Structures are given as C-alpha cells and as structure tokens.
C-alpha cells in the first residue's frame with residue numbers, strides 16, 4: 015500500500031505541491047488528471063526520488079517503508095517504476111543493453127538469478143512483439159532519434175520487462191496515435207494484477223477509455239481538488255478544467 | 265541505513281577492488297645499481313650480450329640525452345624527476361633462459377594468472393583437440409620488469425615465418441632486421457624520453473610478419489612493473505612486410521606504491537606496401553591514490569610509419585591508468601593511399617593528469633587519416649587532447665577527419681582541446697569537430713530510476729560515450745575494457 019500524506023514540496027522556494035493526500039491499495043489503478051503546470055510531473059518525480067525538490071511537510075509510506083528516505087535505485091528495486099513524460103536519451107547505449115542491465119540489477123536485488131544473454135533476448139523479443147515494436151528499436155541507442163511515439167512505447171516496453179509493483183505513467187499517452195495508444199493500453203492492462211498498483215497521469219480522458227481506472231483525481235495548483243470514480247473523467251472531458259484551473263491557484 | 269558489519273565489509277571489498285592489480289610478487293631479482301651513467305648503459309648491454317653496434321647506438325643516445333632538457337610544454341604538473349634515484353635494470357632471477365613454459369618460475373606464472381593472463385592454460389587449451397581454429401587464441405609475450413619471461417605459441421607462429429619474441433632475443437635471432445628498422449621510425453635523437461629509452465631500454469616485443477602473411481592470432485604483450493624504484497623502458501618494434509596483416513595488443517599494470525615510478529617506452533611500427541597493423545593498448549598502470557600519491561609517470565613515444573603504398577596503421581588506446589600520461593601515438597603517411605587511424609579513450613579521475621593525442625603526417629598522395637578522441641575527466645583530474653594534422657605539399661588529395669569529444673563528471677575537473685593543423689596542399693581537406701558535455705542529472709536519474717546504482721549509471725553512460733572507440737578493440741579486449749571504464753570512475757559521483 016502507498017500512502018501519501020499531506021505532501022508539500024517546493025522548487026527554488028516556490029511551493030508546487032500544497033498538501034497531497036492519496037492512498038493507493040494493491041491492485042488499484044488511480045488516474046490523476048489536471049491542467050498543465052498543476053504539479054502532476056512533480057508528484058511523479060518526487061515518488062521516484064528525483065533530486066531538486068524540498069519536501070517541507072508530509073510523508074510517503076510505501077509498503078510500510080519511508081519512501082522519501084530511499085535512493086532512487088532502492089525505490090526501483092522495491093518495484094517503483096516511472097514511465098517518464100520526457101524519456102531521456104543515452105547515446106551509444108543500446109536499448110537492449112540498458113534493459114538487460116536494469117532487469118538484472120532488479121533481479122539481483124530480489125535474490126533472483128541474473129538472466130544470461132539468451133534468456134534475456136527471448137524475454138525481450140516476446141515483450142517487443144506484444145507492443146508492436148520492431149526488433150530494430152532494440153539495437154538503437156536508448157531514445158536517441160526516437161519519435162515522440164517511439165519513446166513512449168519504449169517506456170511501456172521497459173515497464174513490461176521490469177514488471178514493477180507500483181507503476182507511475184506520466185502522460186504516456188501523449189504523442190501516441192490511436193492505434194499505438196490502444197496497443198500501449200493493452201500492454202498496461204496485461205500488467206494489471208491484484209498485487210500491482212498504478213498511477214496513471216494523463217491530460218486527456220481518451221486514455222481512460224482503454225485503461226479503466228478505479229479512482230480518478232483532479233490535481234490543480236498542487237492540490238487534489240476532486241476525487242471520484244471513472245465517471246469523473248467523462249465529466250472533465252465535457253467541461254474541461256475551467257472549474258479547477260489556474261484561477262483557483264491564484 | 266544502519267552500517268551492519270556485512271554492509272561495511274561489502275563497501276570495503278568494493279573500494280579495495282578499485283585497483284585490483286596493486287599486489288607485489290615476491291621474487292628474487294637481479295638488479296643494476298641505482299643511478300644512470302655510461303656504466304649503466306654498458307651494464308644493460310652486457311646483460312643482454314648485445315653486439316657492438318647496439319652498445320654504440322645506446323651510448324650515442326645516452327650522450328645525446330645528456331645534452332637534452334625534459335620537455336615542459338605539456339599541460340602537466342609534477343615535481344622534478346630524479347633520474348639518478350632509480351634502478352634501470354631489474355630482472356627476476358632465473359638460472360637459464362626458459363625454453364618453454366615448463367621452465368618458467370612458477371611464481372611468475374602465478375603472477376600472470378592473478379592478472380588474468382594464464383599463460384600456461386592458454387597454451388594447453390589451444391593444444392586441445394578440436395579447439396584449434398574455433399576461437400582464435402592469443403599469443404602472449406610477458407614482460408616482467410626489465411625482461412621478457414615467456415612468449416607463448418612461438419612454434420605455431422614460426423611455421424608461418426612469423427617472428428614474435430623478446431626484442432633482446434631478436435637482436436641475436438635476426439640482427440639484420442633489428443639493425444635495419446630499430447630507430448628508423450623514432451630516431452634516438454627524437455625527444456627526451458625516447459632518447460633516454462634508446463640508451464637504457466631493457467626489453468619489449470619484436471614482431472616480423474613476412475610478405476603476404478595474415479597473422480592467424482592476436483599477438484599481445486603484457487607489461488608488468490613489479491620492483492620498487494625501477495624505471496621501465498621497453499621497446500617494441502613491429503614490421504609488417506608487403507601485403508601482411510597483424511593485430512597486436514598491449515596491456516600493462518603495476519603494483520600500488522606510494523612513490524612514483526617512471527615508464528618511458530618506445531613503440532615503432534613499420535608497414536610496407538599493402539600491409540596493415542592494428543595496434544591496441546589498454547593502459548592500466550597504477551594511477552596513484554585519491555590524493556595523488558604514487559602512480560606511474562607514463563612518458564611514451566609511439567609512432568608508426570606507413571612506408572608502403574596502400575598501407576594502414578590503426579592505433580586504438582584505452583588509457584585509464586598512470587598518474588601522468590604523456591603520449592601521442594602517431595602515423596607518418598608516406599606511401600600513396602596509406603591510411604592512419606587513431607581511436608582513443610582517455611579517462612582521468614582523482615588527481616590524474618593526461619596530455620595525450622596524436623600526430624598524422626600526410627606525405628603521400630591520397631593519404632587519409634581519422635582521429636576519434638574521447639576524453640573523460642572526473643574528480644580533480646585534468647586532461648588535454650593535443651593533436652597535429654600536417655599535410656605536406658605533395659600530399660595531393662589528402663583527407664583528415666578529427667572528432668574530439670570530452671565528457672566531464674563533476675565540476676572540479678578540466679578538459680582542454682589543442683588541435684594544430686598545418687595544411688600546405690590546396691587539394692587536401694581537413695575537418696575538425698569538437699564537443700564538450702557533462703553527464704546530465706537527467707541521464708543519471710533515468711538510469712537510477714531503472715535500478716542502476718549511481719556508479720553503474722556513470723559506467724554505462726561513459727561506455728556509451730566511448731562506444732565508437734571501444735568497438736575498434738579486438739573482442740577479447742573489449743569486455744575487459746568496458747569493465748575497466750567502470751572501475752576507473754568509481755567514486756566519481758555521489
């Protein structure tokens with residue numbers, strides 16, 4: 015279980031998160047929607063352990079552990095995965111190499127045997143195919159020269175291979191055409207299980223037609239201003255964020 | 265996290281692994297007295313039972329050296345070197361020159377095994393039925409302090425007319441070749457350190473590939489400095505006759521000591537018509553500790569002459585060790601259509617300093633050269649790429665492409681690029697590209713979010729940065745080199 019309590023965070027003295035409360039139980043999928051600049055990415059970075067934020071108040075408990083005390087790689091090892099809104103390029107490092115190093119680091123942490131080259135290739139080929147990606151993308155350097163859509167698919171591939179316990183998807187739908195969106199969503203749905211939780215951040219309701227959430231929250235100006243079931247997403251699609259937008263933040 | 269005894273133990277194991285070649289071999293040595301004068305030169309020459317011409321050549325070099333001054337143009341900072349306070353000859357005591365591995369001191373074989381070069385095993389494995397022709401074996405010349413202690417696979421190579429032995433042995437075995445080519449690429453007056461080497465060189469490898477022969481295995485020399493207070497001055501000479509091919513690897517390590525040790529080597533390569541020499545180095549001399557105490561002073565002259573038409577010399581180097589590196593592997597492109605290449609990765613961490621690069625001298629028509637230099641600086645290290653591309657008037661149609669990339673880790677290190685270009689032919693084309701980058705926080709965080717430790721992340725990112733160069737290394741070396749890149753940068757983040 016992930017419990018976020020009264021989380022406040024600042025960047026360069028500016029308060030971005032202003033008291034977030036959110037509880038995510040195993041097996042649940044929560045969606046966070048909200049206008050640009052609301053603090054959605056900030057929240058996802060904080061949960062993943064990126065530096066540069068000052069947490070002024072609040073706590074995050076992850077399966078009984080103080081998440082905010084853990085190094086990013088410890089969080090990853092404990093099953094936290096962030097699909098980045100803007101995936102990062104690593105020149106010269108083949109996508110397969112990156113995936114293999116990452117997977118084996120996690121397996122090692124869990125006390126499982128590391129996969130050898132053959133075992134790994136078999137696994138990754140299966141996952142690649144399921145996501146409608148070409149093997150060619152495996153050989154290319156991580157995200158280098160990838161189109162926006164390819165980058166997002168690549169994030170999904172990493173998630174499929176690493177099988178996290180808590181996946182945060184930060185606008186994984188943006189940049190995807192409708193066919194790609196459906197495939198990525200199928201990949202995500204395939205990962206849904208009673209032990210796995212997800213936090214799906216999106217700007218559009220569209221994604222939630224495919225990944226049907228248990229709960230929907232609206233984040234605006236650093237606070238969760240409304241929570242509800244999946245019907246909330248439909249309502250938002252109709253009325254937009256006007257009711258929650260920057261005005262309320264001001 | 266609490267510092268449980270196990271975690272403390274683990275951390276210690278990791279940090280001590282940083283320079284895992286730092287051990288010393290306990291072996292009785294035959295040494296020249298400390299100091300450097302004409303007697304030292306005569307002592308070395310006598311030990312090697314050299315012919316008169318070679319002693320004369322050494323003495324000429326020594327006299328020239330006395331009139332020379334240590335160069336101070338490199339961007340390097342170190343105290344004065346006391347050339348009298350070192351031994352110029354140290355050899356493990358052996359009753360007779362070993363004729364086969366069975367006669368080599370077991371203590372020495374053990375040392376190489378510990379270094380990951382099991383000399384005996386390699387020969388045995390290669391002799392096993394069915395293993396022949398499968399994975400190509402590597403023939404190794406093992407140089408321990410001042411002498412070559414063993415050369416493997418000699419018989420097999422000799423069948424093809426290939427000579428691969430210690431240079432001290434080649435002087436007796438094929439004196440006409442040695443006399444013809446020694447000093448023909450790097451003359452004994454060349455520069456301070458090469459001249460010193462000419463006077464006091466002790467051993468090194470000699471390679472001759474006959475006409476039209478493609479050497480069937482990688483040839484390799486493994487240099488090991490063991491004795492304290494000794495300088496190592498090895499000399500390597502490789503001759504590729506017309507239409508031949510050879511790939512040669514050089515590896516080096518030294519024990520961890522608090523005082524600095526001098527290493528001044530000379531490598532000469534000669535490629536005749538249509539011949540190719542590929543020379544790869546993984547240099548991992550002891551770099552000194554975090555505060556810059558100890559480590560090897562590496563002052564090396566490496567030069568290849570593409571004498572024949574269509575000949576090619578390719579240098580690939582991965583430089584991770586030494587307190588100070590001063591090294592410019594170069595190509596003299598004399599033959600028409602000859603090709604010179606320089607692929608380099610230089611990593612400096614902590615207090616290491618490196619001033620390294622290359623020289624490409626275009627003399628013949630349509631000569632081409634490629635330079636790819638990747639410099640990585642971390643800690644408080646300082647690094648300079650210094651390269652010269654010189655196109656002489658007759659080098660019609662010459663081409664050069666230079667790519668110089670620097671990567672900085674942290675904000676206390678330095679990287680400098682000093683390209684010199686002299687073009688005296690209008691039809692020639694010279695291109696130079698340079699970039700400087702830092703490992704970004706975003707890259708680090710992305711890797712760590714996927715489960716990599718900060719150090720593994722740096723190692724992965726740096727290996728990616730160096731990929732163009734690492735892929736030039738022979739397979740057998742590439743994996744080692746990748747690991748080495750990671751180890752050299754330990755402690756550079758976090």
Ligand SMILES: Nc1ncnc2c1ncn2[C@@H]1O[C@H](COP(=O)(O)OP(=O)(O)O)[C@@H](O)[C@H]1O
Pocket residue numbers: 025026030048049050051052053054055056057066
């Ligand atoms: N590193 C930073 N420095 C300064 N301001 C930042 C930084 N990161 C985010 N912000 C600000 O925080 C607010 C929330 O950003 P973000 O979390 O990216 O929003 P969202 O993902 O909801 O669009 C924005 O006003 C943004 O400009």
Ligand SMILES: [Mg+2]
Pocket residue numbers: 054055056099184185
């Ligand atoms: Mg965002």
